[in-house]
Amino acid sequence: MISSREEVTAMILAQKVAKGIKWSEVADAIGLSNEWTTAACLGQMTFDKRQATIAGELFDLTDEAVAWLQIVPYKGSLPTAVPTDPLIYRWYEVVNVYGSTIKELIHEEFGDGIMSAIDFSMDIQREEDPNGDRVNVVLSGKFLPYKSF
Amino acid sequence: MISSREEVTAMILAQKVAKGIKWSEVADAIGLSNEWTTAACLGQMTFDKRQATIAGELFDLTDEAVAWLQIVPYKGSLPTAVPTDPLIYRWYEVVNVYGSTIKELIHEEFGDGIMSAIDFSMDIQREEDPNGDRVNVVLSGKFLPYKSF
Amino acid sequence: MISSREEVTAMILAQKVAKGIKWSEVADAIGLSNEWTTAACLGQMTFDKRQATIAGELFDLTDEAVAWLQIVPYKGSLPTAVPTDPLIYRWYEVVNVYGSTIKELIHEEFGDGIMSAIDFSMDIQREEDPNGDRVNVVLSGKFLPYKSF
């Protein structure tokens, strides 16, 4: 009996290492972006039946685990409020150092509101550079204005 | 006597509202991106003499304040570890929900290391969209590999 | 020189007590709901020029303060992550006790996504009741679905 999505994520990670599967292979099999597919495998997004079935085959999951993949998870992938992992911390640092800047510039352009993290997509690409390759990330989120009521 | 950069940031914000200056005007005057210029005005980056002088004229700053703009600040623009402002929180949420995904995909592509938040740039653009305009943000950071030693 | 919206909120509160103004009077003068108007006066929403001018007259604010009311504020109205005020704590408790329930039922009805806190309105009403009057609150937020990408 599985009683939480975290158990399914652990099964996927265990199988991924044991079988040497790549996230991009999972994404190809499912037919979606690497970013969304990985997030879903890591317990942050919800698969539909077809997607869950494919993931289940790739990772040798039981039917019950496949069912869990179709349940909306309790999201949040980090164990602490301030992440300790250096790669993830750099992103937290960007939010901390540039947060007030991002806020000012979006408000200057759009007025009061937010950049959605739901109607949102992310694309991570390698940019070759003679001084050392770069990670380029495009974040796209719908602007949602506050309205008076 | 000014004894911290926060005081200079407060002066800039006060003058910005009083005079109705836009960040993009400051950026144009200084000749750099909106993003970097705003971050510097908000106490996160260091101006050189020319840049500080221009900012000082725009915001009617004293010579002492202009000197402070050329001192490396103690960075971090958010008052709490988990930001309460909805716009900035959405970014924190992206790090929290997608953090493990970002980590997995960068490692799958580049191996162990990080995406630099120092050799880094950010570009925020409006993308027009009939379903509601979008905020598009490009983050570009050099990949820095961990090496054994 | 005013260097933060908090100072304007403090001026409004000081004048409100000194003059005995009611929030509903402010809302009537501005022509919007009590809820939105109060939130704006307390530094959580952004007034347009007309709204700010009316508020400025009611609370005897300087032109500079009126300008600040038109700047998007850093939102978040509570001094601690877990609020200590009993009235506000009861709302936090509702989120804590019923949070997983709300999540389950919205997902059961709508699928994966959120109830927007931006495209959102709130209406607070007294319901007379012989066993003691009740506070009835209607919260209305657009459902925003997560989509795969």
Added chain:
Amino acid sequence: MISSREEVTAMILAQKVAKGIKWSEVADAIGLSNEWTTAACLGQMTFDKRQATIAGELFDLTDEAVAWLQIVPYKGSLPTAVPTDPLIYRWYEVVNVYGSTIKELIHEEFGDGIMSAIDFSMDIQREEDPNGDRVNVVLSGKFLPYKSF
């Protein structure tokens, strides 16, 4: 031997996924609202004998688990003080952004006191809307006045 209500909640969640039961079916079987029934299944409310027996049948629970459902639980359904799940966080944000507003308006209408979270009910409904359906939630709590003593 079961030594905490959390174990029973985990059993219910495991069976719910394995059997594909909906919360509304549980509520119908018990004859109460979806909201209260779900909260009780998630370990926040106390079932009486009849209710517990029905839940036990639906979820194939042992007699001991059914007994636990009739014990008042230690309430609180969230793993962190500031919730990380985006749907639940939006509610926390409402409390944070609108908390001081809610407080001001209830006090303006009722005087000093609180809106009860115990003598309380909640109703979650879908409102169809051509711009995207909305989640409408009605919260009703008895006003409890502070009295001098």
Added chain:
Amino acid sequence: MISSREEVTAMILAQKVAKGIKWSEVADAIGLSNEWTTAACLGQMTFDKRQATIAGELFDLTDEAVAWLQIVPYKGSLPTAVPTDPLIYRWYEVVNVYGSTIKELIHEEFGDGIMSAIDFSMDIQREEDPNGDRVNVVLSGKFLPYKSF
């Protein structure tokens, strides 16, 4: 201009020390219990006009301060979540050590619900005792049952 109740509390404390007033004298003048009166002076309860006027005379407060005493305050009298003051900490310790006991026994007697902290009174008395006098405190709170809905 006074912009928060904390300022009024500070004025009261300053005058109390400067004039050597006792809380029991304030309570007698106002005609209520020591407990409620002190809580109100310390910014936790709301005075009506008559009560505020008497307090204003005793503590030489301005009209504006007297007006603030009639505004519902943001409650919470402790500077940290876990209090450091030894006397107050002992009460926190009672809640921590005996909290689960109190919960069990109230539920065993009354069922699911709470002991109200709003419809509540407190009485602190000295009990003479040859082994050292004791502080006896009677807390009385209405039981509020949870009901299904």
Added chain:
Amino acid sequence: MISSREEVTAMILAQKVAKGIKWSEVADAIGLSNEWTTAACLGQMTFDKRQATIAGELFDLTDEAVAWLQIVPYKGSLPTAVPTDPLIYRWYEVVNVYGSTIKELIHEEFGDGIMSAIDFSMDIQREEDPNGDRVNVVLSGKFLPYKSF
């Protein structure tokens, strides 16, 4: 092998539900108050041999568990510094809202010192009331004065 008192508390809770034992029955069997007995069963107090043996019989404990009941436990019955359970939170709220009041009044009556939480007793009673029954709690703690040295 049992390696912590928490395990014994879990055994007691499991048996209590399975057998339907009441805390008052345990207290009667042991011959002490409900309050102290419950606290001891919940891992906050230390039983002597006779008391532990009786508890062991009631809850079908092994000899080893009975030995653990006679060991002074690491006290503290709450999982978080600010409790999330509504019943226990109301007590925390009393300490937070009335804490400074309690401090002022005890000092006004007794001088500098504390109300002991060790030389302490608690009595919880139902008071019938036509407006709804009340929970009355008497706390009695020896006053311990600070002395200069």
Added chain:
Amino acid sequence: MISSREEVTAMILAQKVAKGIKWSEVADAIGLSNEWTTAACLGQMTFDKRQATIAGELFDLTDEAVAWLQIVPYKGSLPTAVPTDPLIYRWYEVVNVYGSTIKELIHEEFGDGIMSAIDFSMDIQREEDPNGDRVNVVLSGKFLPYKSF
């Protein structure tokens, strides 16, 4: 107008540096130990009239400040829960590393109860030692047993 004891502590520290007074001189003038006298000057203990008058003369305090010294303070001398100052941290470390040991040994000798921090004294002495002088501290606290009730 002085509205908190912290202001008086700040005055004492300012005068102590300006005049070059030693704590031991204050203790001699008052006729009590260095430890208690320093704690009282730092806002942790309560002076009686005679003691406060002497302190007032040594530190050139106003009558109002002298009155504040006779009011029981809100205790707690550290700005953070885990102290950052290396000297004070070493004491915190002793509590952290040896805390469970202290607990075990006091319970083995005395049974369940505590070592009082109220009926308590402390004596700090230099012990000359050829390998480097030592700080010897004697802590003496009355044992207070828990009793069943």
Added chain:
Amino acid sequence: MISSREEVTAMILAQKVAKGIKWSEVADAIGLSNEWTTAACLGQMTFDKRQATIAGELFDLTDEAVAWLQIVPYKGSLPTAVPTDPLIYRWYEVVNVYGSTIKELIHEEFGDGIMSAIDFSMDIQREEDPNGDRVNVVLSGKFLPYKSF
């Protein structure tokens, strides 16, 4: 396979209760103070081979557990930064209330530096007293001066 010292501490505690061993008996068998021996058994100090072997015999430990006793542990014996156990909390309170005093007096006597918590010993004794026995603790730590460099 044992993978942490905590597991060995748990084994020792389990055996100590099961066999009714006293810490002073362990200390006698090993030939060191009660304080050091208990700290070592509780996972805060490192046994040498002879000491570990004796402990292993007393507590029926496996060879592997005996090996773990000779490995330097990750120290820190308390589950929370502010301890909840009343006996240990009183020590934390001493550090909090008297911390600034201890700092002032050691600096007045020795200059800048710390009292070592490494070159350190502790002795806990019962002092008989007609008003109630006292716990007397002598702490002795080498003074380590800061030097300029």
Added chain:
Amino acid sequence: MISSREEVTAMILAQKVAKGIKWSEVADAIGLSNEWTTAACLGQMTFDKRQATIAGELFDLTDEAVAWLQIVPYKGSLPTAVPTDPLIYRWYEVVNVYGSTIKELIHEEFGDGIMSAIDFSMDIQREEDPNGDRVNVVLSGKFLPYKSF
């Protein structure tokens, strides 16, 4: 099935104690520094295939565990934000006490930027000293300048 790197770290620690292996022996076998090798064994760095195979042989790891050693781990080796272990705390203290100094001096020499913790190495050596041997540590990190963009 192994589902996290922590499990592999635990296996390595268990085998290290059971077999009495030294970190320097592992480093020699792998042909890298003690520092990097230990960090990798403790779950902070990523082994390549050859390195993982050698480690696997030394610690008797399964093929699956050896595969995990080649996966980039979630880094961060400390259980709490402020470490409780005295040796590690001293390092935290260095960062806390000297942090602003390190920042000032690096900026004075290099301008705005950071000392990399990725392009980084560390060397720990014993320095013999008649007054007591010293631990000498050389940290070397590339300076990464912030640039305007």
Added chain:
Amino acid sequence: MISSREEVTAMILAQKVAKGIKWSEVADAIGLSNEWTTAACLGQMTFDKRQATIAGELFDLTDEAVAWLQIVPYKGSLPTAVPTDPLIYRWYEVVNVYGSTIKELIHEEFGDGIMSAIDFSMDIQREEDPNGDRVNVVLSGKFLPYKSF
């Protein structure tokens, strides 16, 4: 009247910017290392009379400020437990990522004990490197062994 060392640090920082003084100039004038001198100016170390007088002349300090420089400060130079400034955070990260490694290797070489942060020195140097200059830091701390007692 100056009532805390923080005020003196603020004066020094204000003068340093206003006059354009470098830390190395201060160190040269005083005749000690840059590291120690900067730490002392930033309120972490204690100047003797001669050193304080020189600093006072360089920074135009009053006699009272010069007296404060000779008082042992409350140490700790960071505003939050986890530092937000990127340069300082990298050091915190080193402690977090390599902390367990540092601990293991020092214990392997020296046995149980610590590397002193008091009998300690630090030297920061630029190392020229064609791939980008490096910051090299040598930390030297006396090893202090734990001894049994």
